[in-house]
Amino acid sequence: MQPFMGVAIEIKDLTKIYGKVVALKKVNLSIEAGEFLVLLGPSGCGKTTLLRCIAGLETPDEGRIIIGDQTVLDAARGIAVPSGKRQVGMVFQSYALWPHMTVYENVGFGLWIQKLPAGKARQHVDGVLKDLGMQGLGGRYPSELSGGQQQRVAVARLLATQPPVFLMDEPLSNLDARLRLDMRSELKRLHYRLGVTTVYVTHDQTEAMTMASRVVVMNAGQIQQIDSPHRIYHKPASLFVAEFVGMPRINTLPAQVVQRDGKSWLTTDDMSLQLARRLDQKEVTAAVRPEDIGLFLEPHPEATEFKIYAVLPSGPEQYVQVKRGDRTLMIRETRQLDLKMDQTVWIRIAPSAINLYDRDSGMAIPMETNNSSFGKEDSISEQPPTKGG
Numbered sequence: 001m002q003p004f005m006g007v008a009i010e011i012k013d014l015t016k017i018y019g020k021v022v023a024l025k026k027v028n029l030s031i032e033a034g035e036f037l038v039l040l041g042p043s044g045c046g047k048t049t050l051l052r053c054i055a056g057l058e059t060p061d062e063g064r065i066i067i068g069d070q071t072v073l074d075a076a077r078g079i080a081v082p083s084g085k086r087q088v089g090m091v092f093q094s095y096a097l098w099p100h101m102t103v104y105e106n107v108g109f110g111l112w113i114q115k116l117p118a119g120k121a122r123q124h125v126d127g128v129l130k131d132l133g134m135q136g137l138g139g140r141y142p143s144e145l146s147g148g149q150q151q152r153v154a155v156a157r158l159l160a161t162q163p164p165v166f167l168m169d170e171p172l173s174n175l176d177a178r179l180r181l182d183m184r185s186e187l188k189r190l191h192y193r194l195g196v197t198t199v200y201v202t203h204d205q206t207e208a209m210t211m212a213s214r215v216v217v218m219n220a221g222q223i224q225q226i227d228s229p230h231r232i233y234h235k236p237a238s239l240f241v242a243e244f245v246g247m248p249r250i251n252t253l254p255a256q257v258v259q260r261d262g263k264s265w266l267t268t269d270d271m272s273l274q275l276a277r278r279l280d281q282k283e284v285t286a287a288v289r290p291e292d293i294g295l296f297l298e299p300h301p302e303a304t305e306f307k308i309y310a311v312l313p314s315g316p317e318q319y320v321q322v323k324r325g326d327r328t329l330m331i332r333e334t335r336q337l338d339l340k341m342d343q344t345v346w347i348r349i350a351p352s353a354i355n356l357y358d359r360d361s362g363m364a365i366p367m368e369t370n371n372s373s374f375g376k377e378d379s380i381s382e383q384p385p386t387k388g389g
């Protein structure tokens, strides 16, 4: 199949209200031509609503949507282009195949609507089915197909009309785990070959990180962060994003920024670490990923004593839960250490891996200065509790 060019999508101040529920609240989003954008967020955060607004299946209360050079929605001017006249194709979680039509008819339907000559349409549908490894299945009805095959028919139907925008709403969530993994690769290759702008909805953070060129994290009808998967993981813009992304969950510690000797320090009850940047004194939440905590079996000058609460082996790695007082931390350990419950260990948090969040707003406190941030002076050391800084 030949590549067909994607187009850009602009979404401006989009609001959608259902009765008392504000499903989308002034959403602004620029989607680049040809990118693979993933909308990620918990159930009910507005992902499907946003996708359906782009598709023209919902009418927003406010805002504008521009697909390519076509303004498909302008609420203020009363413009709402119907779904069939927008340059988009959609795959639903349920696949929404027509049960009384064969595979062939399901895939070809959009072409007949477009009044493509029968011979040409047949050739095209055959090509698409072959491309997806479904030659010979054209005569079957959806009920005669496995879940994975139904999923492919839904994708084939999307491909048949060659829209410059693909909209996919949790297309893999009805498949078993292994098939889901295979289909992720297939969809990625399809995108690589065709270069179609793809907006893909999932509540599965692993799927989002695997598939996306950029991830949009949503919560309660609003966008929390738009970024590369790498930055979403390593530099979450809010505590919400930090905790939503990553398995096991990110560790969070209540801490204070205090001034000492003209420098800023991050302190907890029993740990203290010098910050490379001067920050105002405030209550913060420090967040650190499980793989950014070092585990020592012997005392270490920069490490704090903890006790192992539980060891959770997971094939190539083990998750180690450690406890000190009422603080619990989760560590991802890739060495094949023989660890035992209640064993004493020493842990050290990599200073450069800590992200700080404002205790009240939950928003990230910028920490990046330059490459020398957290130089060799930085260390975490055990200290007597610093009550009141």
Ligand SMILES: Nc1ncnc2c1ncn2[C@@H]1O[C@H](COP(=O)(O)OP(=O)(O)O)[C@@H](O)[C@H]1O
Pocket (backbone or CB within 6 Å): 018, 021, 022, 023, 041, 042, 043, 044, 045, 046, 047, 048, 049, 050
């Ligand atoms: N047709 C509808 N009528 C009333 N409320 C709706 C309708 N569709 C969605 N909602 C509500 O809007 C919010 C966002 O829903 P949705 O976009 O489906 O979330 P997601 O896809 O992220 O799970 C939810 O609170 C949901 O209950």
Ligand SMILES: [Mg+2]
Pocket (backbone or CB within 6 Å): 047, 048, 049
């Ligand atoms: Mg949904």
